Amino acid sequence: MYHIPELNELSEALEASPQNQTLRYLLVKKLYNFSEYKEQFEHHIQILLKQAPNHYQAKDLLMKHYFQQQKLSACIILGEELMEAQNLSQEGYLILAKSYMKEGNSEKARDIYQEAIILDPDLTDEELDNAFRVGAFEEFDFDDEMDDGTMEKPNINFSDVGGLEDVKREIDLKIIKPLAHADLYAQYGKKVGGGILLYGPPGCGKTYLSKATAGQIDAKFINVGLNDILDMWLGSSEQKLHNFFSLARRNTPCVLFFDEIDALGAKRSDMRQSAGKTVINQFLSELDGVETSNEGILIIGATNCPWHLDPAFRRPGRFDRIIFVPPPDTKGKEEILKILLKNKPTDQIDYLKVAKKTKDYSGADLEALIDIAIEKKLEKAIETGVPEPLRTADLLQAIDSHKPSTVDWFTTAKNYAMFANQSGLYDDILSYLNK
Numbered sequence: 001m002y003h004i005p006e007l008n009e010l011s012e013a014l015e016a017s018p019q020n021q022t023l024r025y026l027l028v029k030k031l032y033n034f035s036e037y038k039e040q041f042e043h044h045i046q047i048l049l050k051q052a053p054n055h056y057q058a059k060d061l062l063m064k065h066y067f068q069q070q071k072l073s074a075c076i077i078l079g080e081e082l083m084e085a086q087n088l089s090q091e092g093y094l095i096l097a098k099s100y101m102k103e104g105n106s107e108k109a110r111d112i113y114q115e116a117i118i119l120d121p122d123l124t125d126e127e128l129d130n131a132f133r134v135g136a137f138e139e140f141d142f143d144d145e146m147d148d149g150t151m152e153k154p155n156i157n158f159s160d161v162g163g164l165e166d167v168k169r170e171i172d173l174k175i176i177k178p179l180a181h182a183d184l185y186a187q188y189g190k191k192v193g194g195g196i197l198l199y200g201p202p203g204c205g206k207t208y209l210s211k212a213t214a215g216q217i218d219a220k221f222i223n224v225g226l227n228d229i230l231d232m233w234l235g236s237s238e239q240k241l242h243n244f245f246s247l248a249r250r251n252t253p254c255v256l257f258f259d260e261i262d263a264l265g266a267k268r269s270d271m272r273q274s275a276g277k278t279v280i281n282q283f284l285s286e287l288d289g290v291e292t293s294n295e296g297i298l299i300i301g302a303t304n305c306p307w308h309l310d311p312a313f314r315r316p317g318r319f320d321r322i323i324f325v326p327p328p329d330t331k332g333k334e335e336i337l338k339i340l341l342k343n344k345p346t347d348q349i350d351y352l353k354v355a356k357k358t359k360d361y362s363g364a365d366l367e368a369l370i371d372i373a374i375e376k377k378l379e380k381a382i383e384t385g386v387p388e389p390l391r392t393a394d395l396l397q398a399i400d401s402h403k404p405s406t407v408d409w410f411t412t413a414k415n416y417a418m419f420a421n422q423s424g425l426y427d428d429i430l431s432y433l434n435k
Helices: 005-016 021-032 035-050 056-068 073-082 089-102 104-118 126-132 165-180 182-187 206-216 236-249 277-290 330-341 349-357 363-384 393-398 406-421 429-434
Strands: 194-199 219-225 254-258 299-303 321-322
Touching: 005 104, 021 056, 021 393, 021 429, 035 056, 056 073, 056 089, 073 089, 089 104, 089 126, 089 219, 104 277, 165 182, 165 194, 165 206, 165 321, 194 206, 206 219, 206 254, 206 299, 219 236, 236 254, 236 277, 236 299, 321 429, 330 349, 330 363, 349 393, 363 393
Parallel strands: 194 299, 194 321, 219 254, 254 299
Antiparallel strands: none
């Protein structure tokens, strides 16, 4: 017998109708509020879950009970199951986040709390807020940041980029000429700036080309990496992203470059946790420039994996100009070799011969090739005490020690170009492979 009349009434009714799940759940809900009836609560809720294994309200209640008992592992198992089925209550989200935090998994706790905030923007919890949440966006003073390399004025231009003539010509037509003739474009109501996406195999000069583009138009250059943005604090990644756009807007003309943009802007449908989704939403909002103008800002994203990028990034006004950056051709490799070997001791290098032997080599592969050749020369110089210049034979010998890094990329890219190319996005890859 219970000392609460209502509990006795529910218990008597349940004895008369033991299969009545509604009655048993009402009894369980009442028992949950009395710590002295913990055993009776556990007894009846286990019976209920045997009768109705998918009774998510009972599971949510049991998860809260486990949390109170500090049975964190059991609490997490139930919470994850309910969240996967989209049956986790708002309080359940908070309890699950706190369970992970107590288990020492702060990253998981942050992601779950972020998910809860997305579902209910007014949701707050003092403990979780103190652990993860940051305040509203504030404009950041970048004066000190400019001294540590956040923003620079590149001293290189297209003449310093070996090869890639077609790519440079396309950037010139789509980006540089509009910036050089801003008044003329304004008369036609066309904005100057915007976004372009450079994609292709790793090591083919996407970052260097972006910096050279800034030098070509005498603009400032801001290089933003993944580590410059992502942060475990709720709202902090979005704040940092906003700060970089604000810095670019105050320093036009400016090239704002995002390396490995597929990591920042991965497909939201592929993300299980919500932390990355809010960063993408913030990124899209900054690109659209709804509240502030991006006039005079050239936003360049570079990626090796464009197929992982959220399609929303390719809509008009965002990264609507997409340029394939292939490995250098023979002439381009000659130019890159000359640039890389400039100011190094050389003797009668046959650049054309080396370029023809380096099939599928990227610019980074050519740099690795030279490093291998130099290391062998250094080994010999240490023995003899006499430094010798690099010769054609040294570079040709080094080719045997280095395999091109682009081959694996094209194997993957070819599959996407052939079987996931409904929009024609990867036609340039097929054209390159068919040459």
